[in-house]
Amino acid sequence: MRGALLIATKDLLGSLRDRSAILSAVIAPLALAFILSAALGNADEGSLDISFAVVDEDRGPVAEVFVGDVLGSLERQDVVNIREESSAASARRMARDGDIAAAFLIPSGFSDAVQSGDHVELSVLTDPSSDIGAQIATSIANGYATELNAVRASVGTALAVKGARPDPGAIRRLGRQAARAETPVAVAEAFVGSREFDTKTFFVAGMAVFFLFFTAQLGAVSLLRERREGTLARLLAAPLSRASILGGKALYTFVLGVGSLTVLVVSSQFLLEANWGDPIGVAALIIAGVFAAMGLQSLVATLAKNNEQAAGYGAVVGVTLGLLGGTFFPLSQAPGFILRLSFLTPHAWLMRGFGELSGGVAGVADVVPSLLALLAMGGVTGAIALMRSRSLVAVVAR
Amino acid sequence: MEREGATTTLDGDRTGGSVVLECRALSKSFGDRQAVRGVGFHIDQGETYGLLGPNGAGKTTAISMICGLLSRDGGEVFIEGARLDTKSKHTKAAIGYVPQELAIYPDLSARENLRFFGKLYGVPARELGSRIDDVLAITGLSDRADERTDGFSGGMKRRLNIGIGLLHRPRLLILDEPTVGVDPQSRNAILTNVEELSGEGMAVLYTTHYMEEAERLCDRVGIIDQGEIKAEGTRRELVAILGQRDRVSLQATGDIKRAAQEISHLPSVDSATDREGGLDLIVAEASHQLPRILQVAASTAQVTGVEVIEPDLEAVFLKLTGKALRD
Ligand SMILES: Nc1ncnc2c1ncn2[C@@H]1O[C@H](COP(=O)(O)OP(=O)(O)OP(=O)(O)O)[C@@H](O)[C@H]1O
Ligand SMILES: [Mg+2]
Numbered sequence: 001m002r003g004a005l006l007i008a009t010k011d012l013l014g015s016l017r018d019r020s021a022i023l024s025a026v027i028a029p030l031a032l033a034f035i036l037s038a039a040l041g042n043a044d045e046g047s048l049d050i051s052f053a054v055v056d057e058d059r060g061p062v063a064e065v066f067v068g069d070v071l072g073s074l075e076r077q078d079v080v081n082i083r084e085e086s087s088a089a090s091a092r093r094m095a096r097d098g099d100i101a102a103a104f105l106i107p108s109g110f111s112d113a114v115q116s117g118d119h120v121e122l123s124v125l126t127d128p129s130s131d132i133g134a135q136i137a138t139s140i141a142n143g144y145a146t147e148l149n150a151v152r153a154s155v156g157t158a159l160a161v162k163g164a165r166p167d168p169g170a171i172r173r174l175g176r177q178a179a180r181a182e183t184p185v186a187v188a189e190a191f192v193g194s195r196e197f198d199t200k201t202f203f204v205a206g207m208a209v210f211f212l213f214f215t216a217q218l219g220a221v222s223l224l225r226e227r228r229e230g231t232l233a234r235l236l237a238a239p240l241s242r243a244s245i246l247g248g249k250a251l252y253t254f255v256l257g258v259g260s261l262t263v264l265v266v267s268s269q270f271l272l273e274a275n276w277g278d279p280i281g282v283a284a285l286i287i288a289g290v291f292a293a294m295g296l297q298s299l300v301a302t303l304a305k306n307n308e309q310a311a312g313y314g315a316v317v318g319v320t321l322g323l324l325g326g327t328f329f330p331l332s333q334a335p336g337f338i339l340r341l342s343f344l345t346p347h348a349w350l351m352r353g354f355g356e357l358s359g360g361v362a363g364v365a366d367v368v369p370s371l372l373a374l375l376a377m378g379g380v381t382g383a384i385a386l387m388r389s390r391s392l393v394a395v396v397a398r
Numbered sequence: 399m400e401r402e403g404a405t406t407t408l409d410g411d412r413t414g415g416s417v418v419l420e421c422r423a424l425s426k427s428f429g430d431r432q433a434v435r436g437v438g439f440h441i442d443q444g445e446t447y448g449l450l451g452p453n454g455a456g457k458t459t460a461i462s463m464i465c466g467l468l469s470r471d472g473g474e475v476f477i478e479g480a481r482l483d484t485k486s487k488h489t490k491a492a493i494g495y496v497p498q499e500l501a502i503y504p505d506l507s508a509r510e511n512l513r514f515f516g517k518l519y520g521v522p523a524r525e526l527g528s529r530i531d532d533v534l535a536i537t538g539l540s541d542r543a544d545e546r547t548d549g550f551s552g553g554m555k556r557r558l559n560i561g562i563g564l565l566h567r568p569r570l571l572i573l574d575e576p577t578v579g580v581d582p583q584s585r586n587a588i589l590t591n592v593e594e595l596s597g598e599g600m601a602v603l604y605t606t607h608y609m610e611e612a613e614r615l616c617d618r619v620g621i622i623d624q625g626e627i628k629a630e631g632t633r634r635e636l637v638a639i640l641g642q643r644d645r646v647s648l649q650a651t652g653d654i655k656r657a658a659q660e661i662s663h664l665p666s667v668d669s670a671t672d673r674e675g676g677l678d679l680i681v682a683e684a685s686h687q688l689p690r691i692l693q694v695a696a697s698t699a700q701v702t703g704v705e706v707i708e709p710d711l712e713a714v715f716l717k718l719t720g721k722a723l724r725d
Contacts, residue, residue, distance in 0.1 A: 241487065
């Protein structure tokens with residue numbers, strides 16, 4: 001244990017002195033997040049590039065207000081694109097194919113029912129791979145329903161795409177909102193507080209997660225470097241167990257990973273006005289995320305012959321999974337199969353967790369799925385890496 | 399080796415010191431290459447033992463097993479009577495190991511390197527500072543102590559490499575070819591250091607393929623080749639293997655190869671090997687045989703110089719293995 005501490009301290013000292021580690025762990029993600037949000041942020045706020053379809057089978061006055069005023073004004077402001085569809089079937093197909101993020105179905109007799117106070121539903125068909133679009137659509141519908149001041153007009157959410165899980169949280173929220181007949185303002189707040197990032201926070205979180213996987217390989221790479229440079233022979237000859245050597249490297253990586261993410265979270269809050277949300281949830285995600293990243297990258301390093309190859313492999317894995325895991329662009333804009341594939345990456349789970357928290361409403365309980373997924377991934381990859389490390393912590397075959 | 403059976407009580411030997419290192423029947427293979435086969439020897443307190451052998455003889459492999467950083471296929475290692483393997487922690491602390499390859503951290507200063515390994519070996523904190531200063535003085539690095547070692551010259555790195563092995567005052571110091579690639583001045587300083595440490599009672603295991611180093615430093619030498627110790631003893635004992643033989647070095651031009659062949663057929667010539675610019679011979683009673691040898695040599699080559707060298711370890715090596723220490 002003492003040995004592990006000494007090794008970790010020695011390596012941390014080296015990393016602090018060697019600016020490249022700090023550069024890639026803290027400065028680069030901050031700078032990139034700043035640049036990306038400056039370049040893409042505004043465009044993103046103006047037009048979300050989201051399309052909705054509306055099927056008006058009612059043609060009554062209430063439906064007209066919804067289509068013309070509510071949706072129309074959003075379209076005129078360039079927030080969303082609206083297209084009118086003639087049948088529910090074609091709208092459903094479009095939602096399923098991802099051509100539109102959601103479709104509003106106004107059933108015939110809707111206006112009459114609202115006016116007479118009968119039960120009626122304004123349905124929203126959503127494309128579950130389009131998180132933002134679905135959220136916006138439901139909150140628009142919900143806002144309108146509330147605005148109608150007709151408590152009996154409840155909003156049902158129907159999920160259009162086969163096999164997709166309905167989001168019980170969203171249904172519960174909507175149900176609650178409708179029942180309480182909140183004002184549109186309250187609905188708008190609910191939207192802000194939903195599980196999506198604001199642009200700046202998205203980019204900061206994305207870059208933080210992306211670069212974490214580079215930081216997470218430093219311990220394994222430095223072990224391979226010690227092997228190559230001969231100092232590992234000295235450690236093996238010292239009164240020190242092999243477990244302490246591995247433990248020291250792991251501790252070094254863990255401290256570096258947690259430390260750099262913490263610095264990123266805190267500094268981006270001030271420098272970029274990022275909005276991370278619940279600190280306990282964020283801390284839990286950081287720890288689980290660093291664990292997962294370490295496990296994965298250590299495993300990758302055990303496949304390499306030397307430190308340079310390990311760094312190369314680690315970078316390939318970091319970039320590939322980073323792109324797939326949605327650290328550069330939100331997965332909500334990706335096709336459905338990518339979305340499903342992305343959850344094989346620790347990146348996606350970490351991003352999902354951070355996204356959940358960033359609204360400021362969710363707490364640590366809401367990110368439990370992410371935490372469990374990350375811990376499981378880290379545990380499995382780390383265990384394999386540990387088994388393979390026998391040959392790593394040994395004198396070199398020349 | 400001479401002592402068998404006893405595992406923990408190891409008696410001293412003729413020099414009267416207590417046994418610090420005892421290793422027996424060490425063996426190690428890499429794939430189907432047997433790097434070390436049945437190596438065994440012992441070193442007493444205050445004694446310097448040399449492993450003399452050419453490249454690839456198995457010196458480093460044997461040392462790695464003795465230090466417990468390489469698992470062995472067979473054999474045993476005892477340090478002051480305590481069995482050592484790759485997992486022993488306490489026992490390893492008695493050894494100071496100076497690897498053949500430089501093993502220092504380039505991004506740390508000399509002092510930081512020493513401090514790190516000092517702590518790792520459990521040097522008490524209150525002594526650490528002064529011990530580091532001592533080692534820096536011994537290795538002549540005091541005025542560069544706080545510089546990063548990647549800016550050091552090769553010789554300075556070598557000296558630091560040795561210094562790290564000394565810091566915790568080991569009872570057994572193991573030096574694996576510590577003078578390779580070092581200028582004559584540093585080399586001399588290193589040899590002097592080793593002599594002093596040995597004088598203070600440290601047991602030293604020293605590997606080299608320089609005959610002169612082995613002759614100067616070592617109380618006893620083991621001649622190792624192809625993973626085996628071919629002969630072992632003091633310089634005098636080893637040279638006695640040669641009997642009344644001398645090493646004769648001829649400087650010659652012309653058909654040296656043929657000359658070597660013909661000379662080797664002469665009676666009382668043990669071996670004759672050609673080399674760049676001449677021939678090396680092992681000859682019984684050289685003073686009597688020299689005229690005849692020169693006569694034969696002159697038939698195919700022009701001899702420009704003759705040197706009769708006192709029997710030395712190089713000659714012993716030549717005799718035992720049929721080849722030169724360095725090629
Ligand atoms: N890790 C290894 N893997 C495979 N073969 C090895 C390994 N280490 C040593 N060998 C082989 O074992 C033999 C002995 O090597 P060793 O390094 O012990 O020799 P040495 O006497 O120290 O030589 P040198 O004077 O060149 O340092 C050589 O043939 C070498 O190629
Ligand atoms: Mg060697």
